[in-house]
Amino acid sequence: MVTQGSLTVFMGPMSSGKSRDLISVYLNELQSKEEGRPYKDVILVKNATDTRAPTIHTRDSRTKNLQPDLQYLSADEVREFTKKFNPSQHILLIDEYQFPTEGDIAGLLDSLATSGFEIYVSTLQTSFNGMAFSEHVKDIFSYADRVVSFKATCSNCENDYGVRTMRTNNEGTPDQFDADVVNVGFDNYNPVCRKDHLVPGRPLHQFHQNLKENGRGSLKVISGPASSAKSDILKSYLVKFSGREPVSYYTSPPDISTLSRSSSVVLIDNYHKLNSDTQEYAMFLDHMATKGYFVVVAGDPLTAKNLPTPSLRELLPLADDISIESAYEKISGERMAATKTIQVNGSLKPVSRYTYLGLINPFQGGGPQ
Ligand SMILES: [Zn+2]
Numbered sequence: 001m002v003t004q005g006s007l008t009v010f011m012g013p014m015s016s017g018k019s020r021d022l023i024s025v026y027l028n029e030l031q032s033k034e035e036g037r038p039y040k041d042v043i044l045v046k047n048a049t050d051t052r053a054p055t056i057h058t059r060d061s062r063t064k065n066l067q068p069d070l071q072y073l074s075a076d077e078v079r080e081f082t083k084k085f086n087p088s089q090h091i092l093l094i095d096e097y098q099f100p101t102e103g104d105i106a107g108l109l110d111s112l113a114t115s116g117f118e119i120y121v122s123t124l125q126t127s128f129n130g131m132a133f134s135e136h137v138k139d140i141f142s143y144a145d146r147v148v149s150f151k152a153t154c155s156n157c158e159n160d161y162g163v164r165t166m167r168t169n170n171e172g173t174p175d176q177f178d179a180d181v182v183n184v185g186f187d188n189y190n191p192v193c194r195k196d197h198l199v200p201g202r203p204l205h206q207f208h209q210n211l212k213e214n215g216r217g218s219l220k221v222i223s224g225p226a227s228s229a230k231s232d233i234l235k236s237y238l239v240k241f242s243g244r245e246p247v248s249y250y251t252s253p254p255d256i257s258t259l260s261r262s263s264s265v266v267l268i269d270n271y272h273k274l275n276s277d278t279q280e281y282a283m284f285l286d287h288m289a290t291k292g293y294f295v296v297v298a299g300d301p302l303t304a305k306n307l308p309t310p311s312l313r314e315l316l317p318l319a320d321d322i323s324i325e326s327a328y329e330k331i332s333g334e335r336m337a338a339t340k341t342i343q344v345n346g347s348l349k350p351v352s353r354y355t356y357l358g359l360i361n362p363f364q365g366g367g368p369q
Contacts, residue, residue: 001334002354003088003116003261004337004352004357005113005118006118006119006146007110007113007144008016008119008120008144008148009120009123009141009144010081010121010122010124010148010149011122011141011149011150011322012151012152013125013150013151013260014152014189014190014191015152016150016151017150017152018121021148023089024094025120026042026044026093027093028090029042029091033165040090040118041089041090041091042123043085043092043093043347044068044070045068045070045071045072045092046070047073047095047096047097047098048067048073049099049100049182050215058118067168068095069081071315073100073101074102075101075104075108076254077170078108078109079108082112086094086327087145091118091120091315092109092118092120093120094109094119094121097121097122098123098125098134099134099169099182101136102137104136105313106136106139106140106143107139107143109364110143113143114353115357121138123140124137124165125319126318127165128166128167128179128189129175129181130164130286132204133179134183138314138316139308140221141301141313142301142312142316144307144322145337149318149319149320149322152191153191154191154192154193155191155196156192157196161285161320162192165192166191166196166197167187167188167189168190171199172188174199175288176199176201177200177201177252178201178227193216194218194289197290198247199343204287212262212292213291214291214292217264217288217289217291217292218291218294218321219285219293219319219320220295220296220322221271221299221315221319221322221323222296222322222325223298223300223301223316223323223325224300224313224326224339225302225326225327225339225340226341226349226350227348227349228325228327231269232322233325234269234358237296238267241265245263245264245265245294246264247266248260248263248265248267249264249269252269252270252274253270253281253311257279259284259334264294265293266285266293266294268296268298270298271315272311272312273299273311275310275311276341277311278310280313285315285318286318297315299311300341301311301313301324302340304341304348323337326338326339326350327339328350329352329355330357331352331354336352339353340348342359343357
């Protein structure tokens with residue numbers, strides 16, 4: 001049987017259950033082992049920045065105060081540590097991925113997944129100020145084979161669409177936009193929905209005032225390699241909403257100034273073709289979602305050199321939902337999920353990690369030479 005490694009990301013605000021699901025991966029393997037079924041050994045890895053919680057939180061008695069196998073501050077420490085293990089027989093679990101890390105940790109995890117490890121990462125997407133938590137948080141979604149989006153209960157209005165984390169200071173007022181991102185002092189963190197997320201001093205785009213107030217909106221990204229079904233899925237939203245709601249559909253990102261403000265559903269294909277003002281554009285779509293627009297974007301998350309596409313890289317951490325559409329490749333009669341894109345004779349071709357491994361040195365990172 002042909003097998004390949006994978007990278008799964010559990011994303012969401014605090015208290016959304018992502019660490020619980022990370023631990024359930026561990027418990028499932030433990031149970032298989034106990035019952036004499038095939039299992040993989042699990043390696044627990046945690047960022048060392050959060051010194052308040054050196055163990056991994058869990059309510060299950062078997063894993064209470066679970067000690068990580070490695071606490072790291074740099075990608076090099078993770079690289080050295082994982083060299084000791086056989087990739088095809090191990091699962092790598094990474095908690096608190098969002099915290100500061102030296103080196104290209106996203107690129108390393110992508111390489112380790114290609115080398116055969118089954119990897120699960122749990123991460124916050126945004127910090128208290130609504131921006132991507134860190135640069136390596138921006139990168140990880142582009143490399144993922146699967147993303148699971150978690151929502152919390154909003155601590156203010158109690159709806160089940162808590163996608164942001166609000167931080168209040170000792171006086172009970174929300175922290176300013178430009179306060180330090182990593183602050184393990186006495187601040188209070190609470191999950192909130194988009195409408196209840198208050199960030200005093202957050203800059204607004206010059207066109208923001210033209211947005212109308214709708215009900216509850218969201219930002220969804222459908223990403224995938226060349227020849228995946230992402231554009232067809234985007235079009236299915238066009239069919240679904242046409243005649244029911246005002247819909248604007250774009251085959252590639254238009255200039256922000258001409259993007260429809262009057263449609264409540266905005267669909268944009270080929271988002272990877274946007275290559276300037278990528279952060280500004282991402283913040284604008286994010287703001288549309290907060291105002292109540294239903295925004296869905298499709299695009300390729302990686303270039304043929306295996307680098308995150310600049311536009312998707314800015315947008316993915318701000319999304320409420322990410323679905324990754326694989327293409328497929330047949331190897332020895334088996335249908336393998338393909339999430340990488342390579343260039344062959346001038347055209348783009350989706351390949352599995354299994355094929356991709358034959359084209360690169362996984363411990364060097366980057367794309368085919
Ligand atoms: Zn709320």
